[in-house]
Amino acid sequence: MTKLAYFPGCSLKDNAKRFEDAAFFVMETLGAPLEELETWNCCGTVYSLADDDLMHHIASVRNFIRTKEAGSEELVTLCAMCYNTLARVAGRVEAHADELEKINAFMDREEDYEGGIRIRHILQVLRDTIGWEALSETVVRPLDNLKIAAYYGCTLVRPQETGIDDMERPVVMADALAAVGAEPVTFPFEAECCGTYQIVDEPHLALEQSNRILRSARLAGADVVVTACPLCQHNLEQALIAPVGESEEIKSIQVVYFTELLAAALGADEATMSPVVREILSTSVTAEGGA
């Protein structure tokens, strides 16, 4: 299988490094390794919603040009926010030739972007290119008895035009974890907002939201919440550290990136795992040959 052009974004090189490390291992093991773009810049972080604000789409477009230079028509992301921003900009300039012309004219030192780049989240690659069966066949350490709540947040599923799954009842992340032996639980806050950047100046907004999400997952019987976004992961972790109000029950839940559990199931060396994942494996997952 050919290599996949990969866009990391800021967090994957810093606080979400374990999200990326695990994804590299998973994709290598599946024979579809990620190849990071030689150069890349910030995706723009959020998609600008004001109609006349073309300036902030330039960051994404530059990354599309880098992708073409790498000889690829597709760009794969791990971060849900990068996915959303890149995919929305790609769709917008594809549909509005006049806007793309303005952006190209502004970027003096770039080759014109002519359109045609497709943004894919790694969950789409796993589902649509590799398939759950192939993923399942690669498992060496099945996550038996592990009850997981797949938490999608906003940017993977909304808006509908760029959403990677059903926007009210997404299943793709739960299916990925089920393919490696875990038992997904359903809970109603799977696509509720985690509080996002409000953690900066209105932390109570983010902590209350994240707290509700964790409680809901715990009430549904989950041992672990899995995420696909460095900001969701951060906010949920903060809510675990500082539970709001009557929420003792959430203290026993763990929050990890979905790629970390996939890597564990596919045989990653324990030394490369985060302490949280090692703890999950030792306490929740049935020992090999056991049960």
Added chain:
Amino acid sequence: MARTKTIPRENLRERVEELSGERVFACYQCGMCSSGCPYAEQMDRLPSQVIRDLQLDDETLLDSNAMWVCASCLACEVRCPKGVDLAKLMEALRQIHLRKALDRVSLDDLSKDEIKKLPQIALVASLRKKSG
């Protein structure tokens, strides 16, 4: 002859419609946005009231906290039966402030420790949404 602006900007509704590309009179006040908004209880006006105030061209809306509490999660956008993108209306309201250099968030207000603790994805997103 002085150049006249092709798009009228006399009132709040028209400014917001121009910035957002949305038509506020498409809304028939069903309240779906308010019922599904995870932040509605933190707002001093419900999301549906924000649109109603725009329809009525109520300029006091600019003093509301609703636009700053809204996190563009798009729960309203995907559920609106009339296809109104309320997140874009909220962005337009924020932009009216931010384009006058009335920033809501500044790095100067955060301590070094706070900045160190926050991942850059949070800081950059916050500054993108709440500063100009």
